[in-house]
Amino acid sequence: MKRWLKISLKIVSVLVVLIILTWLAGAFYISRNKKEVLASILSQLNKNLNGQITATSMEPTLLKSFPGVSVSLNGVLLRDSLWNQHKHDLLKAQDIDVSLNVLSLIVGNINIKQIAINNASIYIYTDSTGYSNTSIFKSKPKTDKKSSPKSSALEVKKIDFNKVSLILDNKKRFKLFNFNIDQIQGRMEYPDSGWTGKIRLITKVNSFAFNTRKGSFLKDKTLEGTLKAHYSRDLDAILLNPEILNIGGHPFKIGAKIELDKSAFAISIAVDDILFRDVALLLSPNISSKLLKFGIEKPINIRGNIVDDGSGKYGDPLIKVGITVRDNVVSIPAGKLTACNFDGSFTNRDTVGGIIGDENSSIKFHRLTAKYFNAPLKIDTFTVNNLARPIATGLVTSQFPLTNLNNSLGTNDFEFKNGTANLRLYCKADIDNFRFTKPVVSGKIQIADADILYIPRKLHLVKSALNINFNQNDLSIQNGHFQLGKSELNVSCSIANFANLYYTAPEKILVNLKMSSPQLYLKEFLPFLGPRTAKKKSSGNKQVVSKELSNVLELSKMNIRLTVDKAIYDNFLAENLDADISLRGGGIFFNKISVAHAGGQLSLDGNIMQEAASNSFKINSKISHVSVKDFFYSFDNFGQNTITNKNLKGYLSSLVNISGRISHTGKILPRSINGKVVFNLNNAALVNFDPMVKVGKFAFANRNLSNVEIKNLDGTLNIHGDKVEISPMQINSSALNFNVKGTYALGSGTNVEMDIPLRNPKGDENLTKSEKREARMRGIVLHLKAIDDEKGGIKIRWNKDHD
Numbered sequence: 001m002k003r004w005l006k007i008s009l010k011i012v013s014v015l016v017v018l019i020i021l022t023w024l025a026g027a028f029y030i031s032r033n034k035k036e037v038l039a040s041i042l043s044q045l046n047k048n049l050n051g052q053i054t055a056t057s058m059e060p061t062l063l064k065s066f067p068g069v070s071v072s073l074n075g076v077l078l079r080d081s082l083w084n085q086h087k088h089d090l091l092k093a094q095d096i097d098v099s100l101n102v103l104s105l106i107v108g109n110i111n112i113k114q115i116a117i118n119n120a121s122i123y124i125y126t127d128s129t130g131y132s133n134t135s136i137f138k139s140k141p142k143t144d145k146k147s148s149p150k151s152s153a154l155e156v157k158k159i160d161f162n163k164v165s166l167i168l169d170n171k172k173r174f175k176l177f178n179f180n181i182d183q184i185q186g187r188m189e190y191p192d193s194g195w196t197g198k199i200r201l202i203t204k205v206n207s208f209a210f211n212t213r214k215g216s217f218l219k220d221k222t223l224e225g226t227l228k229a230h231y232s233r234d235l236d237a238i239l240l241n242p243e244i245l246n247i248g249g250h251p252f253k254i255g256a257k258i259e260l261d262k263s264a265f266a267i268s269i270a271v272d273d274i275l276f277r278d279v280a281l282l283l284s285p286n287i288s289s290k291l292l293k294f295g296i297e298k299p300i301n302i303r304g305n306i307v308d309d310g311s312g313k314y315g316d317p318l319i320k321v322g323i324t325v326r327d328n329v330v331s332i333p334a335g336k337l338t339a340c341n342f343d344g345s346f347t348n349r350d351t352v353g354g355i356i357g358d359e360n361s362s363i364k365f366h367r368l369t370a371k372y373f374n375a376p377l378k379i380d381t382f383t384v385n386n387l388a389r390p391i392a393t394g395l396v397t398s399q400f401p402l403t404n405l406n407n408s409l410g411t412n413d414f415e416f417k418n419g420t421a422n423l424r425l426y427c428k429a430d431i432d433n434f435r436f437t438k439p440v441v442s443g444k445i446q447i448a449d450a451d452i453l454y455i456p457r458k459l460h461l462v463k464s465a466l467n468i469n470f471n472q473n474d475l476s477i478q479n480g481h482f483q484l485g486k487s488e489l490n491v492s493c494s495i496a497n498f499a500n501l502y503y504t505a506p507e508k509i510l511v512n513l514k515m516s517s518p519q520l521y522l523k524e525f526l527p528f529l530g531p532r533t534a535k536k537k538s539s540g541n542k543q544v545v546s547k548e549l550s551n552v553l554e555l556s557k558m559n560i561r562l563t564v565d566k567a568i569y570d571n572f573l574a575e576n577l578d579a580d581i582s583l584r585g586g587g588i589f590f591n592k593i594s595v596a597h598a599g600g601q602l603s604l605d606g607n608i609m610q611e612a613a614s615n616s617f618k619i620n621s622k623i624s625h626v627s628v629k630d631f632f633y634s635f636d637n638f639g640q641n642t643i644t645n646k647n648l649k650g651y652l653s654s655l656v657n658i659s660g661r662i663s664h665t666g667k668i669l670p671r672s673i674n675g676k677v678v679f680n681l682n683n684a685a686l687v688n689f690d691p692m693v694k695v696g697k698f699a700f701a702n703r704n705l706s707n708v709e710i711k712n713l714d715g716t717l718n719i720h721g722d723k724v725e726i727s728p729m730q731i732n733s734s735a736l737n738f739n740v741k742g743t744y745a746l747g748s749g750t751n752v753e754m755d756i757p758l759r760n761p762k763g764d765e766n767l768t769k770s771e772k773r774e775a776r777m778r779g780i781v782l783h784l785k786a787i788d789d790e791k792g793g794i795k796i797r798w799n800k801d802h803d
Contacts, residue, residue: 051136093120116160264310295331314356374404390431419450509556600626650684671722
């Protein structure tokens with residue numbers, strides 16, 4: 001063996017022997033001087049404390065810190081000087097392991113290198129006046145006795161907490177931090193500026209409440225990681241370098257500054273690729289309950305700062321949070337934003353120097369782009385201010401094909417086949433339960449070349465275009481153009497207070513609509529007579545939009561002023577139509593309609609009430625000098641086939657007051673009409689009227705009763721379903737004069753009495769009017785009655801009951 005190696009081994013052997021002898025000497029000393037060592041340790045620990053640390057006993061644990069020596073302090077209590085008032089132990093531990101420097105122990109100076117606290121509770125208490133039991137660590141008043149820094153300083157190189165409950169209870173600031181510490185291990189160094197440590201921790205959070213009245217952050221979450229801390233004696237502050245700390249299984253980068261003298265702190269937080277829901281569940285219930293009404297499907301990035309200046313002026317700390325969302329799906333109470341991108345921010349002090357709290361809080365979305373029900377949106381800045389009474393503002397722009405809206409509005413009411421939409425809207429609205437209320441909207445929506453199918457009414461609008469203008473709460477439509485089949489409509493309208501009523505009371509919405517047309521085919525509007533077609537229900541957020549939109553369309557009221565050059569319905573042709581119509585609930589109300597028809601004028605008012613099987617209607621009409629032939633032809637002979645347009649000539653003026661039922665296809669239901677008709681026929685003729693022809697065959701074979709001319713006739717008809725009551729009438733015609741009254745039935749029940757003089761009116765043509773009246777019933781008078789026959793027709797017989 002070489003000489004240098006032998007010398008080295010001898011030196012190492014001597015050092016090992018010296019270490020063992022030193023350790024044995026320390027162990028022997030502790031075993032023989034337990035009380036003295038305990039007193040020395042407690043004296044060392046009590047230096048510079050405004051209170052006292054006590055222990056019931058001490059036992060050596062010789063092998064725990066070899067080559068140093070260690071002792072276990074049992075029944076340890078740390079109490080400040082005012083413990084008798086508040087009764088909260090700052091520290092209560094079953095045992096504390098203390099590692100001692102052997103050489104310092106031999107020379108009679110206890111030097112603590114390591115402390116391990118096991119099965120303990122630490123309660124840092126601050127009362128309502130601001131007094132804290134941590135005042136025990138405040139420096140005692142200086143004395144004239146001088147001591148070297150090395151002799152008085154407590155410099156623990158290593159700390160170790162195991163199964164420790166840590167509570168920070170601040171009654172003045174309503175703060176409560178409660179941790180179950182599974183393990184904290186720290187390595188400490190003591191430069192002249194203070195101390196530096198590297199601390200490894202595993203702990204569960206029972207409470208992390210900055211304001212106990214609002215609940216706890218990080219509730220029941222586990223914190224795990226390594227922190228690097230530095231205490232600056234000059235600043236009296238602890239600085240935590242940004243390090244990764246796992247919170248609830250997510251890696252957060254946490255940094256902090258804690259100013260001990262002012263109880264102030266500043267915490268920085270950064271986390272990437274975390275789900276929005278997981279973030280929300282880390283926050284206090286008053287915040288998370290609101291955030292969970294929203295959703296973000298893919299992970300996001302978050303940066304935040306929490307700052308408390310220690311003054312307690314505002315109660316809550318200052319919070320600033322930034323969020324980055326890219327190509328994500330965001331759920332909101334009114335639907336979903338897909339392909340969503342934005343940079344978001346939150347602060348609870350929006351006004352610099354203002355208060356901290358909900359009233360001065362704001363949420364901002366910058367450079368937001370997304371698709372809302374497949375409509376692309378672009379918002380430069382969208383802001384929600386004053387979370388106590390939230391107000392949202394933002395400028396929304398979008399341009400998209402209308403087909404993007406198919407299967408996306410949450411309603412099957414509309415199908416878009418063509419067209420484009422271009423919108424630019426500035427919106428301001430209150431937020432109540434996360435829904436927009438009292439909205440104020442300014443801007444416009446332009447729709448061009450639209451092809452729209454309104455499914456509940458089966459209306460297909462083509463070549464549609466309109467400009468929708470929002471002026472705060474009011475809405476107007478200009479330059480609207482629609483084509484329904486062969487009908488063309490030009491539309492403009494105004495709706496006062498639309499934005500508010502849309503959400504709160506759609507039944508109070510009143511649409512004042514002006515419409516004009518060169519030609520309308522009224523049959524194309526018959527779907528308005530029928531009930532809404534049932535549609536498949538949507539689910540989730542789409543159902544909310546569907547319900548709102550459908551309610552507005554069906555419950556809102558509409559006043560229509562309609563002018564039409566030419567209106568056509570089957571055989572009906574009208575010109576210069578001028579109408580005032582209202583749509584309210586399930587009814588169509590004709591307030592005033594006038595139209596040129598059949599060479600005369602027709603005006604009416606009334607209503608049609610929509611019902612399940614068919615619709616009821618009421619009509620009050622004034623007919624002035626219309627061609628009776630064309631009139632009956634236009635209205636399909638009013639649902640009967642006894643007296644038709646083929647039987648009539650002349651001009652009709654009439655007052656009509658009737659009610660009845662009309663089918664969903666626009667046909668008057670037979671035998672449904674009730675009411676009264678007062679009429680005047682002028683220069684009329686009754687052509688091939690079967691009952692009249694039969695009378696001629698019975699009694700007037702030499703007279704032409706197939707074309708009975710009537711210069712003037714006034715009459716009143718009372719209609720009751722399938723029966724027409726004919727008030728007594730004197731009919732003076734070219735073939736005969738007669739009186740008629742009774743009931744004419746469209747079914748069974750006809751009973752019409754006729755008094756017919758055989759005198760030929762041709763012979764009285766040279767008589768004066770008064771002479772004609774006196775001569776009218778002279779001579780032989782036939783008293784006949786028209787009744788039902790056995791075959792369902794009409795037969796004429798003598799009226800035996802005539803007086």
